Amino acid sequence: MGITQVLFWFLSILAILGAILVVISKNPVHSVLWLIVVFVAISGHYILLDAQFLAIVNLIVYAGAIMVLFLFVFMLMNLNAETEPQKNRWLKIAGVVAGGSLLLVLVAALKQADLKTKIAEMNRGDIGLIHNLGLTLFQDYVVPFEISSVLFLSAMVGVVVIGKKE
Amino acid sequence: MNIQLVWLVPVLPLVGFLINGLFRNSLSKGLTGIIGSGTILLAFVISLLIFGQVRQEGFEGTVVTLFDFISVGKLHIPFAFQVDQLSTLFLLIITGVGFLIHLYSTSYMHEEEAPHFARYFAYLNLFVFSMLLLVLGANFIILFIGWEGVGLCSYLLIGYWFKNLDYGNAAKKAFIMNRIGDLGFLIAVFLMINQFGSVTFSEVFAKASTAKIGVLTAITMLLFVGATGKSAQIPLYTWLPDAMAGPTPVSALIHAATMVTAGIYMIARSHVLYDLTPVTQGVVAVIGLLTALLAATIALKQNDIKKVLAYSTVSQLGYMFLGLGVGSYTGAVFHVMTHAFFKALLFLGAGSVIHAMGGEQDMRKMGGLRKWMPVTSMTFLLGCLAIAGIPPFSGFFSKDEILSAAYSKNPVYYGVGLFTALLTAFYMFRLFATTFSGKFRGTHEQEHHLHESPSAITIPLIVLAILAVVAGFLGIPAALAPNAHWLERYLEPVMGESHVAEVAHGTEIGLMALAAILATVVSLMAWFRFKSKPELGEPSGFGKVLANKWYVDELYNAIIVKPLDLLAQLLVWVEKNIIDAIVNGVGRLVQYSSRQLRLLQSGQVGGYVLLMVVGILVLFLVELFVKK
Amino acid sequence: MPINYYIFLSVALFCIGVAGVLTRRNAIIIFMCVELMLNAVNLLLVAFSKMHYHALSATAPHAGIDGQLFVFFIMVVAAAEVSVGLAIIVMMYRNTHSIDVNFLNRLKH
Numbered sequence: 027m028g029i030t031q032v033l034f035w036f037l038s039i040l041a042i043l044g045a046i047l048v049v050i051s052k053n054p055v056h057s058v059l060w061l062i063v064v065f066v067a068i069s070g071h072y073i074l075l076d077a078q079f080l081a082i083v084n085l086i087v088y089a090g091a092i093m094v095l096f097l098f099v100f101m102l103m104n105l106n107a108e109t110e111p112q113k114n115r116w117l118k119i120a121g122v123v124a125g126g127s128l129l130l131v132l133v134a135a136l137k138q139a140d141l142k143t144k145i146a147e148m149n150r151g152d153i154g155l156i157h158n159l160g161l162t163l164f165q166d167y168v169v170p171f172e173i174s175s176v177l178f179l180s181a182m183v184g185v186v187v188i189g190k191k192e
Numbered sequence: 193m194n195i196q197l198v199w200l201v202p203v204l205p206l207v208g209f210l211i212n213g214l215f216r217n218s219l220s221k222g223l224t225g226i227i228g229s230g231t232i233l234l235a236f237v238i239s240l241l242i243f244g245q246v247r248q249e250g251f252e253g254t255v256v257t258l259f260d261f262i263s264v265g266k267l268h269i270p271f272a273f274q275v276d277q278l279s280t281l282f283l284l285i286i287t288g289v290g291f292l293i294h295l296y297s298t299s300y301m302h303e304e305e306a307p308h309f310a311r312y313f314a315y316l317n318l319f320v321f322s323m324l325l326l327v328l329g330a331n332f333i334i335l336f337i338g339w340e341g342v343g344l345c346s347y348l349l350i351g352y353w354f355k356n357l358d359y360g361n362a363a364k365k366a367f368i369m370n371r372i373g374d375l376g377f378l379i380a381v382f383l384m385i386n387q388f389g390s391v392t393f394s395e396v397f398a399k400a401s402t403a404k405i406g407v408l409t410a411i412t413m414l415l416f417v418g419a420t421g422k423s424a425q426i427p428l429y430t431w432l433p434d435a436m437a438g439p440t441p442v443s444a445l446i447h448a449a450t451m452v453t454a455g456i457y458m459i460a461r462s463h464v465l466y467d468l469t470p471v472t473q474g475v476v477a478v479i480g481l482l483t484a485l486l487a488a489t490i491a492l493k494q495n496d497i498k499k500v501l502a503y504s505t506v507s508q509l510g511y512m513f514l515g516l517g518v519g520s521y522t523g524a525v526f527h528v529m530t531h532a533f534f535k536a537l538l539f540l541g542a543g544s545v546i547h548a549m550g551g552e553q554d555m556r557k558m559g560g561l562r563k564w565m566p567v568t569s570m571t572f573l574l575g576c577l578a579i580a581g582i583p584p585f586s587g588f589f590s591k592d593e594i595l596s597a598a599y600s601k602n603p604v605y606y607g608v609g610l611f612t613a614l615l616t617a618f619y620m621f622r623l624f625a626t627t628f629s630g631k632f633r634g635t636h637e638q639e640h641h642l643h644e645s646p647s648a649i650t651i652p653l654i655v656l657a658i659l660a661v662v663a664g665f666l667g668i669p670a671a672l673a674p675n676a677h678w679l680e681r682y683l684e685p686v687m688g689e690s691h692v693a694e695v696a697h698g699t700e701i702g703l704m705a706l707a708a709i710l711a712t713v714v715s716l717m718a719w720f721r722f723k724s725k726p727e728l729g730e731p732s733g734f735g736k737v738l739a740n741k742w743y744v745d746e747l748y749n750a751i752i753v754k755p756l757d758l759l760a761q762l763l764v765w766v767e768k769n770i771i772d773a774i775v776n777g778v779g780r781l782v783q784y785s786s787r788q789l790r791l792l793q794s795g796q797v798g799g800y801v802l803l804m805v806v807g808i809l810v811l812f813l814v815e816l817f818v819k820k
Numbered sequence: 821m822p823i824n825y826y827i828f829l830s831v832a833l834f835c836i837g838v839a840g841v842l843t844r845r846n847a848i849i850i851f852m853c854v855e856l857m858l859n860a861v862n863l864l865l866v867a868f869s870k871m872h873y874h875a876l877s878a879t880a881p882h883a884g885i886d887g888q889l890f891v892f893f894i895m896v897v898a899a900a901e902v903s904v905g906l907a908i909i910v911m912m913y914r915n916t917h918s919i920d921v922n923f924l925n926r927l928k929h
Contacts, residue, residue: 034821038829045833045856049840061852068859075870080891087895092902099906103913121842124805129835135816136827144823146867147874153885162885174896181900185907797921802842
């Protein structure tokens with residue numbers, strides 16, 4: 027088992043553990059912190075897959091900006107474990123069973139598919155580099171890119187309208 | 193006269209029906225009568241013109257096709273009329289007697305209000321139309337249309353005074369009894385279509401000899417079942433006496449002269465089939481004979497003047513079936529004709545009496561009417577002589593022809609037939625003596641009211657009386673004068689050679705003389721017995737059984753109507769408690785389940801999301817696992 | 821690395837996200853679980869892009885680059901969504917002094 031495999035398994039276990047802890051933490055602030063762990067683990071996966079640009083963007087945008095936003099909101103509202111609303115036990119069980127069943131069904135379906143020969147290549151290739159991504163983005167995807175700027179603008183306007191006190 | 197114009201004959205009454213039926217609220221009674229009778233008269237004239245052509249030597253029956261009626265796959269049923277000697281004869285009888293009865297009705301029904309008067313004439317015209325369709329049809333389907341049409345008109349006219357519940361019930365009884373027979377007829381037609389692929393007379397008769405004898409027997413038996421319904425034979429005869437609830441002219445036209453002879457016409461028309469099936473012929477003969485005897489015995493003890501005539505009609509129809517059964521088709525048709533004359537005459541005479549008596553039908557309250565109603569009593573006497581079979585009146589010849597044919601087939605038939613003829617003579621003269629001689633037994637008011645009927649009533653009586661007297665000479669038996677049987681020669685193109693084994697002329701004359709003498713003796717016996725001492729009391733002993741019609745109605749009630757009623761009650765229970773319960777249960781289930789399902793819309797976003805996930809899960813399961 | 825390892829990992833993360841959405845009542849936690857699901861999908865997209873690259877790079881040097889660009893767009897949309905969503909949650913907190921989604925049962929009416 028090479029270093030790549032060791033890293034893969036470590037990051038995978040870290041991500042799943044983090045995700046589970048996000049869900050089961052009583053304190054919302056802990057949840058946010060565990061989510062950041064998950065994002066970091068996923069960024070590690072990106073690096074393993076030679077998607078360096080995405081890894082950095084993921085860290086900056088998600089683990090940095092968005093999660094900080096969440097934290098701010100929590101702190102703004104002064105939420106903690108005591109004020110955390112709890113669903114009743116049966117609904118929780120139902121939710122877990124539903125999610126578990128979904129997992130079971132998808133795994134069972136994928137088990138049947140013959141994917142052994144398909145390899146996600148590591149340690150090789152340059153499509154994840156900012157140079158190649160940028161070329162494709164501004165040649166083939168320039169229109170969606172521009173449109174996404176409009177989306178941002180409208181989201182910004184929307185947030186201002188909603189957040190404004192009447 | 194162009195034969196192709198034969199369609200005018202049925203269309204004229206139809207026009208009369210439409211005018212009288214549609215404008216019944218605005219037409220005056222006089223106009224209604226003129227339209228109703230006039231169309232029939234015109235039809236009669238046209239029939240006469242056609243007859244003028246048909247009676248010529250060597251005339252072959254022609255089929256006049258008007259249009260394609262049903263065309264399905266290989267089955268083609270044209271709307272076609274068969275014009276030949278047999279149908280033309282019936283045309284004459286129907287339009288001729290029909291016209292006289294229409295004329296009679298204008299006076300008899302005069303007390304009705306104008307719209308009802310017009311309704312009456314509309315029904316009557318519709319009846320004549322249907323009857324003409326029945327005899328003119330060139331295939332069994334057209335015949336069946338007419339067959340159903342006359343049944344419908346019979347129902348409508350029996351229930352003409354529909355406000356009386358009993359009359360309505362009588363109408364329903366007639367209709368249902370007829371339907372039972374019609375079902376047999378219909379199955380026979382289907383069998384024909386199955387076997388021969390056609391219902392046209394000529395084609396069916398041409399292919400008949402190739403069919404299996406069993407199938408042919410089934411067809412003829414089923415046709416005969418239809419005939420027993422329409423022509424009131426055992427076991428479906430009970431409707432005819434009840435049908436007397438209708439106006440008397442209706443009884444004369446429909447329930448004596450024409451409609452009830454439809455069965456005889458149909459069997460005579462399909463005689464080719466019957467000749468091939470001796471079993472059915474035997475059944476027809478025996479049923480006819482039994483009906484004749486049974487009805488005659490019942491008629492002995494009836495006190496209602498119309499009921500006596502009704503049972504005598506059933507009895508005479510039995511005679512005709514006896515004729516058909518022993519192969520004397522000409523004799524049966526001959527008897528249809530003479531019977532149409534004298535029975536119409538008797539019914540119209542009875543109507544005249546009832547009219548004079550102010551609606552009274554019980555003979556025990558009449559008596560001595562000869563004094564007030566000379567024309568009616570005279571013509572009635574002629575009718576009685578004719579039906580009793582006293583020479584040289586018409587009934588003698590036609591009855592004799594059937595009886596001699598029966599003798600050649602089986603002397604037992606002859607014996608029973610002769611006995612029935614004597615019973616006929618007896619009850620007819622009982623009727624005549626009780627009604628027209630002796631002292632008047634009604635109320636003073638009725639006596640004051642008594643009068644001879646107006647000419648619109650007496651003229652038809654006189655015409656029919658003349659016909660009843662002379663019609664017999666159309667069929668003088670060969671034993672008396674060779675080649676004098678005009679009717680047999682006339683019908684030969686349709687009926688073919690006589691199917692009856694010839695009886696030695698000496699024997700035949702002997703039989704005739706025996707019948708004539710016995711009939712005369714019995715008639716005189718009855719006359720002298722009832723002339724001054726009519727039966728007024730209630731009958732006792734065996735007479736009571738006869739007066740109650742052998743309790744056949746009660747028997748039918750017990751073995752058919754009651755169980756059906758019980759079944760109907762059971763079905764009502766099933767309908768209420770099972771079918772309704774299912775229907776209501778479905779409704780309640782939907783209500784209940786929707787009340788429960790409503791709880792799903794809790795407004796809780798979490799709940800919705802859970803359901804969404806479950807839905808996705810189900811979709812995945814179906815898509816990934818079930819489809820394969 | 822065989823692609824199915826990545827698929828299983830992504831599915832696991834996604835289902836944990838689903839379970840989180842279903843079991844929690846805190847609107848912000850639910851939101852975070854949605855982000856988790858989005859990231860699971862992103863990871864899968866990147867893995868697939870490299871799978872395609874492995875299969876097709878001999879003929880097309882940039883095979884599979886679309887997958888990574890889609891991740892990029894998903895991040896864009898997610899960022900916009902988070903900003904609006906958080907604004908709504910703040911708004912809701914301002915009105916009800918709670919971020920319990922069960923208070924949002926107006927959909928019933």
